[in-house]
Amino acid sequence: MSETWLLACILLAMVGGLIAGVAKPATMFFIALLSTYLLGLVDLNQALISFTNNGLVVLVLLVLAATALEKTWLIGKLSQVIGKGSLYSTIGKLGLSTALLSSFTNNTAVVASLIGVVRRNQTHAPSKLLLPLNFAAILGGTLTLIGTSTNLIVNSFVENAGLTPLGFFEFTQVGIIIVAVGLVVLMLLANTLPDRREENVDEALPYLLEAHVAKQSQLVGKSVIDNRLRSLKKLYLVELERSGIRICPVPPNMVIQAGDMLRFSGAVESVELLHQFDGLEWFGKQHAKGQNLVEAVLGPSSKLVGTSLKDARFREVYDSAVMAIRRGHAPLKGGLGDIVLQPGDVLLITPGDRFTQSPNLTTDFAAISGLDLNVRLDDKRSNWVILGFVLTILLSVLEVVPLAKGLVVLLLSYFAIGAVSLTELKRRFPIELVVIVGSALCLATLMINTGLAATLADCVISVFNGQGVFAAFVGVFFITLIVTELITNNAAAALAFPVAYAVATSYGVDPRPFIMAVVFGASASFISPYGYQTNLMVYNAGNYKISDFVRVGLPLSVVYSLTVIFTVPYFFPF
Template structure:
């Protein structure tokens, strides 16, 4: 009966992860809560999962990385990146990013470097930003603390009775995938779009204009008003009250109050100003559209998933949104109805009060012409980096456990004012804690109730003729598919119990199977939505989904082949 109940819970979880847009944190929390309510797990055991040492380590690393982001290390690396040819620039950028990502949160690394890359005068940002994201992912595989996935898998392994991973247990395989990954990226650079200043392709911003009652446009058709022959602008939709008019024809009449939605080049905004009574910026204050700024929405923004109208953007930021872009995605409806996502590019007409707002660097990872990073002095930077390196070194040599060292370091950074308490509150990864703590509990239940063994028995029947190596490949492929379709942490949570049970069924060392889960969960290269850093550079680099497929698919295949060859050599069955 326990297996039947847990099967129902896990099936519901998987279906919701794949078929709905419900936040994964709510789904995993709901699954473990249901397990508690149905008597599969007691309250004490359920809560203990959220105090898992690997999870606590992950949280501490994320909080300590706040100080590391403020050091001069990132800015110094960034200054040398753009020098030389494109290949040299990408290699320097890749190696620097991989190094930083192997010790700190890779999302924070990408957020810190986006500004420097976008403002490069040597190379088009579109040639650098996707390699930035990919090398951050590859760098995360180098060490135990390089990515949340490695720490989470370590937590699963310890709960299953395995020995904890060492700091450099992932490094040999990680170095192999980083090497082949960098070679692949440099070879494929010519296929990345060159969305530079001289690019003839129209940057697809999404603009909105309202027809005022006194406008001369009223009562005349689109063609009569000259709205069909605009340079680098296309009239995509008209919103008339509650009605949306798509595929606008030349004979469509313009009425008072119509909202005209254009897709095209933001530099064409002045063209729209020549139309009498077409208001581009809707605000009680007049904005100077010659002084526009571009911002990229941060993954830490409070407003993700909410519409621009819901958050009352103009009141919050003293700026009006006149255009929005999400990669090359075709947005629908008025700008006010667009739900913000991490990586969205917004064109703002700001008031002077905008620049004085204290929450800009929480909400945006990039603002044109403005450095969002709060930098420490050279002495403080060196002290922070030396302290962090000391904590890592003491852990590697077994002198002080990593958790203890990070607790002391975080306390010292707070006392010295290097990290502010509000910053910690803002960056505390509550969703990650909810997902990982719940996932650890579900993984334990799958093993303890025998459900994982039942699943592995079925897989053994299917894969038995292929032996342990065939099962190892199957687990890796399953994890990669899960990672591209849902999140990396959810993929690891779903794959680990099956991988562990399969290894037990074959009577072999579970380590290569567990490593397959860890490296499979980090293999998100084909979609902008599978990994946070991919999404962050999506609009910033003006990419299309096909760009991810063109570069990411070969990279994913070569990454997979390398992992499947190297892991069995480093961790024999």
């Protein structure tokens, strides 16, 4: 059997496995690459070179850099647009903000950061916002080279083929039109989505959280209800203390004053809500440096039992601050630092650098577990994280410093100021993405070298025989789009690029329009929840059904496709 047919069988088996869901995409790609090595289609050096591709390195560094960006005030400011105004205006503002943010950061990180914020809003049902949020992030990824992993992967293929690399803003002209048209469609269709609000939201175990109203707080002078303190999902204002007098329950028309102590009861994920309010100094805020939170359960023999956090000098002894306390299902009352602790109490802790070295840690706590939640960075660190990222991108666009080198320096600076930790970077390292992209690069090169890409290109050309190069361009776009819905965007790009390049070569035209067909086709996963990782994220978070994706995604996909088909040839002539 010739190398061409052998490779075709391997790829056919891989695609079949991806469609059938036999294993994760990373596993299927690795098996395919391993098969080509074992069958002698590629040697070890050629296979390993694919994993050191510049585009792949940049992609990994961007994912890691997003770890720090997620902890800045940027996401918090974006979350403030939710719940203000009608559903249409909320979709418009949220969609535009998400698209712009997604154009410069990993859209998976953007969606992941905003899911919790959207689900906690009380004004609009999360099911009416999460799908438009997700689609806006996908649309925003088409604006720049780093907007989505697909763009970077295709650029890697372009470089491997010896072509001029894609420019940072090469997509932008088409992308702006796509975003504008797409957001209009989302605003018109959002109201057709069902209202599937979560049930039994009050069953979450209640933590007691405490916050002090600072003099400069925007809450001062407005009532509880005007400050929206009574419409926080899974977080309830249970007590207000003023001049030593505790007021419980808190009247909705009571005007907040500087110096008031507010006490909330709510679920652990509701801690994030306190970040929304400027000038609200929550308990333990001074100790927060963007680290992940820890839950610690008091053991029966703990010396903390029978005393309070204040009397035990908890912060000094354990180098950490307690943000909240939970005692089973029973709501706690009183000052956080004055509560007399009991065995089984759960403390929500912002740990310091020496927390794990604290004496008697194992005897004082029956269990300690990390949470996939983190507190915001302080303003100084947040500003540097954002400024550093913008500066890195700007230097890359101006061709002063290569993006990969700039991101390495940026990550080192994040590590130096404590914006990220080594543990966080290990946890967020995108190993599956590395396996998929590295394997795809090698397989794409093999498709070109063995002539398989040319054979498939001849099949595409024969289908559109006599219809001209524009028809072939449309065909490549729709092939990529369909494959994206069946498998994943990165896999679709890997399989479609060699064919698109071979088709352009056969016609003797500029390959740029065909490359763009792959770029935009692979980013058009709107109909299936399985075509893109963020689709799956909101699919579960919003309690959606496949019919919901079809209801909004199909019209959006049609409008998106028409926009691409008529704008790409205009900006990128054949």
